[in-house]
Amino acid sequence: MSIEARFHLARGDFTLDVSLAIPARGISAIFGPSGCGKTTLLRAIAGLEQCDNGLLKIGEMNWQTAHHFVPTHQRPLGYVFQEPSLFAHLDVQGNLEYGVKRVPATERKVSISKAIELLGIGHLLQRRSDQLSGGERQRVAIARALAVSPRILLLDEPLAALDQARKQEIMPYLESLHEELEIPVIYVSHSPDEVARLADHLVLMDAGKITASGEIRDMLTRLDLPLAHDSEAGALIEAVVAGHDDDYDLTYLDFPGGRFTVTRKSLPIGHAARLRVAARDVSLTLAHQVDTSILNIFPATIDAITDEQSAQVTVRLLAGGTPVLSRITRKSATLLDLKPGKRVHVQAKSVALLS
Amino acid sequence: MFTNPDLTALLLTLKLAGVTTLILLLLGTPLAWWLARSRWRFKFLLEAIVALPLVLPPTVLGFYLLIALGPNGPIGGLMAALGGSPLAFSFSGLVIGSVIYSMPFVVQPLQDAFRAIGRRPLEVAATLRASPLDRFFSVAMPLARSGFLTAAVLGFAHTLGEFGVVLMIGGNIPGETQVVSIAIYDHVEGMEYAQAHWLSGGLLLLSFLMLIMVYAINRRFRLVKP
Numbered sequence: 001m002s003i004e005a006r007f008h009l010a011r012g013d014f015t016l017d018v019s020l021a022i023p024a025r026g027i028s029a030i031f032g033p034s035g036c037g038k039t040t041l042l043r044a045i046a047g048l049e050q051c052d053n054g055l056l057k058i059g060e061m062n063w064q065t066a067h068h069f070v071p072t073h074q075r076p077l078g079y080v081f082q083e084p085s086l087f088a089h090l091d092v093q094g095n096l097e098y099g100v101k102r103v104p105a106t107e108r109k110v111s112i113s114k115a116i117e118l119l120g121i122g123h124l125l126q127r128r129s130d131q132l133s134g135g136e137r138q139r140v141a142i143a144r145a146l147a148v149s150p151r152i153l154l155l156d157e158p159l160a161a162l163d164q165a166r167k168q169e170i171m172p173y174l175e176s177l178h179e180e181l182e183i184p185v186i187y188v189s190h191s192p193d194e195v196a197r198l199a200d201h202l203v204l205m206d207a208g209k210i211t212a213s214g215e216i217r218d219m220l221t222r223l224d225l226p227l228a229h230d231s232e233a234g235a236l237i238e239a240v241v242a243g244h245d246d247d248y249d250l251t252y253l254d255f256p257g258g259r260f261t262v263t264r265k266s267l268p269i270g271h272a273a274r275l276r277v278a279a280r281d282v283s284l285t286l287a288h289q290v291d292t293s294i295l296n297i298f299p300a301t302i303d304a305i306t307d308e309q310s311a312q313v314t315v316r317l318l319a320g321g322t323p324v325l326s327r328i329t330r331k332s333a334t335l336l337d338l339k340p341g342k343r344v345h346v347q348a349k350s351v352a353l354l355s
Numbered sequence: 356m357f358t359n360p361d362l363t364a365l366l367l368t369l370k371l372a373g374v375t376t377l378i379l380l381l382l383g384t385p386l387a388w389w390l391a392r393s394r395w396r397f398k399f400l401l402e403a404i405v406a407l408p409l410v411l412p413p414t415v416l417g418f419y420l421l422i423a424l425g426p427n428g429p430i431g432g433l434m435a436a437l438g439g440s441p442l443a444f445s446f447s448g449l450v451i452g453s454v455i456y457s458m459p460f461v462v463q464p465l466q467d468a469f470r471a472i473g474r475r476p477l478e479v480a481a482t483l484r485a486s487p488l489d490r491f492f493s494v495a496m497p498l499a500r501s502g503f504l505t506a507a508v509l510g511f512a513h514t515l516g517e518f519g520v521v522l523m524i525g526g527n528i529p530g531e532t533q534v535v536s537i538a539i540y541d542h543v544e545g546m547e548y549a550q551a552h553w554l555s556g557g558l559l560l561l562s563f564l565m566l567i568m569v570y571a572i573n574r575r576f577r578l579v580k581p
Contacts, residue, residue, distance in 0.1 A: 046482060047481075048478055073490075077482060081475065081478075085475050087476060087479070098485075145482070145483075
């Protein structure tokens with residue numbers, strides 16, 4: 001099952017020219033700078049932008065072919081706009097019911113109460129949109145989109161219009177969508193942090209074109225793509241909670257390359273967790289250090305090295321097949337004689353647990 | 356106080372304004388919706404035609420209507436050929452004239468209200484499974500309600516004050532085409548100032564009350580908006 005799209009549309013001096021194939025499950029992030037056409041692509045998928053000779057297949061549903069265009073209101077999708085767009089003439093309950101009323105009873109799979117519970121908006125139902133904070137409005141907008149039992153959820157930078165505190169308020173709800181929903185989600189973003197937290201699949205866009213598309217772990221660590229060279233670059237590691245240490249208040253997380261030790265998290269054993277290891281927090285040693293305070297040390301093989309603009313290099317390593325990035329000085333790389341194929345040890349100074 | 360003929364003129368005026376407003380809302384809503392959303396490059400021509408009664412002397416409009424609606428005019432002739440009665444000097448003729456005369460007062464507030472909604476709420480409704488017609492009734496109309504109120508009151512009040520057009524195509528037939536503004540003119544001509552006062556004062560009061568209502572309600576709407 002996959003999502004296939006091909007669009008060519010010109011708007012003034014901007015041209016969107018994309019051909020896309022992404023898996024029809026999990027969260028696919030469309031990532032790129034402002035004005036690169038992310039939103040236009042999402043609107044074309046929703047049918048809000050029309051183009052001739054476009055093609056769009058969501059699994060077995062043909063939404064656009066050479067001679068057929070399914071209008072937006074006949075597409076079973078959920079759409080959340082960048083700025084919270086609640087109907088001003090309806091209260092929260094009315095907003096939630098607006099879409100549900102228009103979905104045939106046989107196609108209703110998500111109940112309003114389920115959507116209300118998922119987004120935690122039960123106490124807001126009687127309020128009007130001008131009595132809600134920006135974060136609350138966006139939560140209602142997400143619940144409203146979910147309540148129509150969509151077969152695909154399209155999110156257009158749902159956090160972009162919110163301040164940092166509001167983003168932190170909504171992020172857990174988006175992460176829970178990831179776990180609770182079986183439908184594919186396409187998430188437009190220009191925030192590397194949001195992408196690292198949420199996405200399974202990543203599509204990179206620039207100037208109306210798709211520059212790369214692939215699984216998030218690979219995309220973040222591919223040295224031929226810009227993400228690995230960002231100052232915030234880092235690797236994502238899918239790990240499983242292996243146990244807790246009551247004496248030292250620690251949690252152990254296993255991944256194919258070894259075991260991470262992090263401060264204690266109240267997660268059940270066997271729970272899947274996503275870890276982020278920033279490239280600048282990873283140092284390399286030739287021998288396995290024993291007299292060090294760093295706990296997270298793994299053997300790894302150097303895969304590739306590229307120069308950064310300054311005095312630094314980025315090293316891509318594989319630890320048990322899992323890619324990890326390290327940002328070190330060019331001097332260190334020379335002194336340690338680092339080159340592809342060499343066996344080294346990776347030391348991660350800090351690890352962020354994302355979910 | 357009001358004399359019987361004055362009362363007849365007053366009721367006729369209210370009836371004319373009511374019927375005209377109703378027809379204008381029915382015709383003007385789709386027209387204003389189209390004007391607010393269309394990207395047709397010659398749209399401005401239609402907008403200029405709608406606005407024409409704002410600047411045209413009512414007698415000019417009345418003169419052309421008289422010719423068109425008369426038994427030898429295109430519309431009047433058609434009516435006669437179909438076996439209908441001629442439209443000039445009839446209530447129906449007055450309604451046609453009033454609809455054209457008050458058109459901008461209904462279409463422009465509606466057009467502004469529809470334009471102010473923007474595309475976004477309608478796009479949201481589309482993603483929530485609402486068909487184009489459904490979107491119009493469930494989103495555009497409720498969001499443009501203050502525009503509808505303004506349009507209805509302005510259309511009604513403007514028709515109340517009509518004089519030139521009525522004089523040209525309606526004449527002065529009591530119970531059929533004699534409206535208040537004409538009756539006032541008659542009273543002044545006949546030096547019956549007391550009766551002219553009653554009718555003029557009544558019209559002034561009515562118009563003022565309606566405008567107060569529009570501004571008061573629009574103010575409340577503005578406060579509720581986000």
